[in-house]
Amino acid sequence: MKKKIVVDIGSSSIKLLQVSFDRNGYNIEKASIIKNPEPEFRKKNDSLTMENLANAIKETLYKEKFSGREAVSSLCGSSLHIHYFDFPSLSSEELKSALYLEAGQVFPGGSEEMTSGYLLLPSKKGKKNVLFVAVAKEKVDKIYHLFLQSKLRLSLLNVDSLALINSFTELEKERNEEIVLVLNIGANFTNLALFQKNGFLFIRDVPVGGNTITRLIKEERGVKLEEAEKMKRNLNDYPDLDIESIIKKGTIKLVEEINRSLNYFYSSVENKRVEKAFLTGGSSRLPFLSQFLSEELALPVEKWNPLNKVKEGSVALGNKGLGDQLAIALGLALEKN
Numbered sequence: 363m364k365k366k367i368v369v370d371i372g373s374s375s376i377k378l379l380q381v382s383f384d385r386n387g388y389n390i391e392k393a394s395i396i397k398n399p400e401p402e403f404r405k406k407n408d409s410l411t412m413e414n415l416a417n418a419i420k421e422t423l424y425k426e427k428f429s430g431r432e433a434v435s436s437l438c439g440s441s442l443h444i445h446y447f448d449f450p451s452l453s454s455e456e457l458k459s460a461l462y463l464e465a466g467q468v469f470p471g472g473s474e475e476m477t478s479g480y481l482l483l484p485s486k487k488g489k490k491n492v493l494f495v496a497v498a499k500e501k502v503d504k505i506y507h508l509f510l511q512s513k514l515r516l517s518l519l520n521v522d523s524l525a526l527i528n529s530f531t532e533l534e535k536e537r538n539e540e541i542v543l544v545l546n547i548g549a550n551f552t553n554l555a556l557f558q559k560n561g562f563l564f565i566r567d568v569p570v571g572g573n574t575i576t577r578l579i580k581e582e583r584g585v586k587l588e589e590a591e592k593m594k595r596n597l598n599d600y601p602d603l604d605i606e607s608i609i610k611k612g613t614i615k616l617v618e619e620i621n622r623s624l625n626y627f628y629s630s631v632e633n634k635r636v637e638k639a640f641l642t643g644g645s646s647r648l649p650f651l652s653q654f655l656s657e658e659l660a661l662p663v664e665k666w667n668p669l670n671k672v673k674e675g676s677v678a679l680g681n682k683g684l685g686d687q688l689a690i691a692l693g694l695a696l697e698k699n
């Protein structure tokens with residue numbers, strides 16, 4: 363693909379990129395981040411909701427003079443069924459049928475109702491370790507339709523956390539950590555990616571994000587959700603709000619899930635430990651968060667703004683500070699397809 367439009371639809375914001383490729387590599391020709399008018403779209407995907415969403419995308423593409431129709435996007439959250447299967451060494455045909463048999467058991471509605479993909483992972487001797495991802499066909503149809511309504515043609519639908527891994531590997535080529543943990547903390551979800559360079563990987567979406575913190579502020583202060591969101595983004599104006607305790611309380615579940623993921627990862631690779639965690643996503647802007655995670659996980663934690671690593675002169679986004687919301691979109695942009 364010479365040129366593509368990337369659409370990362372988060373519940374809080376929609377990220378749009380226009381990317382082109384030439385002999386010298388990629389150019390991010392346009393970038394835009396807008397508020398999602400339908401924050402509940404992942405659960406409430408009726409036709410009116412999807413039409414509002416499509417209009418927001420279409421209008422931005424038009425206003426910002428994006429060009430091209432080929433689009434790529436990705437999914438996250440509860441609509442994704444992610445499974446890890448361990449098989450004895452099988453031929454690729456045998457593996458396929460074994461996979462679909464297994465998947466049919468774990469997927470509600472059976473294998474006829476799902477759209478799926480799989481990735482073979484390097485694994486311990488003699489075994490085939492497979493990452494299997496499935497989504498309800500109905501869900502995929504709705505997304506395709508949403509893109510058509512937005513005057514785009516969806517040519518690839520990926521998974522957020524895999525795009526996150528791609529973003530990090532493409533933009534951080536010179537890094538030499540053996541294993542990294544990247545957390546993209548959004549509004550409703552944290553996309554977790556644990557991976558070895560060209561090796562084993564583990565992905566998971568944890569339903570903890572900025573909204574968890576907003577709801578706790580709302581409860582503590584007895585204010586409306588919108589007011590709590592404003593307070594969270596302007597903490598300097600509310601020095602008596604104990605944001606540190608709120609963040610600790612709001613992220614206990616996230617820490618548990620990270621530890622569980624680390625344990626699974628360690629059981630699948632040999633003698634290697636995660637060296638560093640990288641924090642990105644709109645909610646990585648919360649104060650104390652990286653310090654708190656670092657203490658809880660006993661790991662160095664660094665904030666990661668992927669835009670700082672995009673090649674000079676390539677990005678058309680006014681405010682580089684917003685780059686921490688672009689990790690998924692950049693991962694989709696830089697994918698070779």
Ligand SMILES: Nc1ncnc2c1ncn2[C@@H]1O[C@H](COP(=O)(O)OP(=O)(O)OP(=O)(O)O)[C@@H](O)[C@H]1O
Binds near residue numbers: 547549552571646687
């Ligand atoms: N300055 C700030 N301080 C704290 N939180 C912030 C700040 N700016 C944005 N956020 C939070 O970042 C989140 C939005 O980030 P992002 O765009 O990465 O999420 P999203 O992709 O829309 O969400 P998801 O994928 O989870 O549905 C919101 O919860 C918002 O409240």
Ligand SMILES: [Mg+2]
Binds near residue numbers: 371372373548549
């Ligand atoms: Mg997101």
